[in-house]
Amino acid sequence: MSLISGKQPIAEGKTKRVYLHDEPDKVILYFKNDITALDGLKHDVIHGKGYINAYITKYLFEKLEKAGVPTQLVEYVYPNIIIAKKIQMLPIEVVCRNIAAGHLVKKLPFFKNGQPLNPPVIEFFYKSDELHDPMVNEYHLQALRITSEKETLQMKDYTLKANRVLKDFFNKRGLIFVDFKIEFGRLSEDNLVIGDELNGDSMRLWASPDGRKAFDKDGYRSGDALDKVRETYIETFKVITGEEPLKEGLES
Numbered sequence: 390m391s392l393i394s395g396k397q398p399i400a401e402g403k404t405k406r407v408y409l410h411d412e413p414d415k416v417i418l419y420f421k422n423d424i425t426a427l428d429g430l431k432h433d434v435i436h437g438k439g440y441i442n443a444y445i446t447k448y449l450f451e452k453l454e455k456a457g458v459p460t461q462l463v464e465y466v467y468p469n470i471i472i473a474k475k476i477q478m479l480p481i482e483v484v485c486r487n488i489a490a491g492h493l494v495k496k497l498p499f500f501k502n503g504q505p506l507n508p509p510v511i512e513f514f515y516k517s518d519e520l521h522d523p524m525v526n527e528y529h530l531q532a533l534r535i536t537s538e539k540e541t542l543q544m545k546d547y548t549l550k551a552n553r554v555l556k557d558f559f560n561k562r563g564l565i566f567v568d569f570k571i572e573f574g575r576l577s578e579d580n581l582v583i584g585d586e587l588n589g590d591s592m593r594l595w596a597s598p599d600g601r602k603a604f605d606k607d608g609y610r611s612g613d614a615l616d617k618v619r620e621t622y623i624e625t626f627k628v629i630t631g632e633e634p635l636k637e638g639l640e641s
């Protein structure tokens with residue numbers, strides 16, 4: 390891919406590489422075909438996954454932008470690249486839950502799987518694979534100088550707005566929007582935007598109220614065969630975008 394040929398990544402995570410862009414206020418995000426779970430202990434490669442996740446990210450970020458929630462999105466480049474605003478990523482994950490599932494039920498078992506959460510529950514996790522992303526609250530974030538008071542409010546406001554937009558959108562598609570994870574970056578002081586990615590890997594999206602059919606990564610987490618996991622990625626592409634993925638993209 391010419392955009393990145395000959396370039397060295399400035400950062401590499403489990404699922405993406407970051408490259409400098411010729412314009413200094415932008416970066417190139419290259420979505421890899423790697424799939425991981427359990428803090429990276431489980432790892433595989435699925436062809437077309439980078440394409441699917443980059444495309445869904447672009448699709449959902451455009452939706453958020455239209456609704457007034459700022460994101461890092463500048464441009465999508467087929468098949469698996471997003472040109473993004475260069476931002477200072479905050480070392481936290483923001484989770485928003487409409488229905489109790491996963492980690493919440495495991496850690497706080499007085500919440501039952503499938504239980505509706507009204508108002509939605511927002512949680513913050515400090516990003517650290519060694520510490521398994523411990524939960525922190527907004528006072529910790531301010532004491533650690535990770536976010537200012539204004540930025541903390543902004544983060545909650547954008548998260549709840551994004552939740553409303555996405556929940557309405559998925560409900561219209563007959564899906565249950567259980568929870569999602571986003572990351573924020575600082576464009577300038579007291580000015581955050583949603584960074585990183587937003588796709589089936591960052592949410593729980595149920596097709597049935599018991600969650601047995603889902604368009605997300607829980608199948609992979611619980612040991613489904615890779616063929617089935619790949620099929621779920623393709624289904625997720627279709628159900629979210631309403632479009633057919635390109636055959637060539639799926640082979641990339």
Ligand SMILES: Nc1ncnc2c1ncn2[C@@H]1O[C@H](COP(=O)(O)OP(=O)(O)OP(=O)(O)O)[C@@H](O)[C@H]1O
Pocket residue numbers: 400401402403404405406407416418461473474475476477478516574584585586
């Ligand atoms: N717009 C951006 N500008 C700069 N860095 C970004 C941007 N968007 C995402 N990143 C960073 O890209 C890196 C690679 O992403 P990836 O999702 O692969 O990481 P990861 O495996 O989840 O690990 P990490 O715990 O570092 O996020 C991450 O450190 C992420 O914060």
Ligand SMILES: [Mg+2]
Pocket residue numbers: 402403404585
């Ligand atoms: Mg990541």
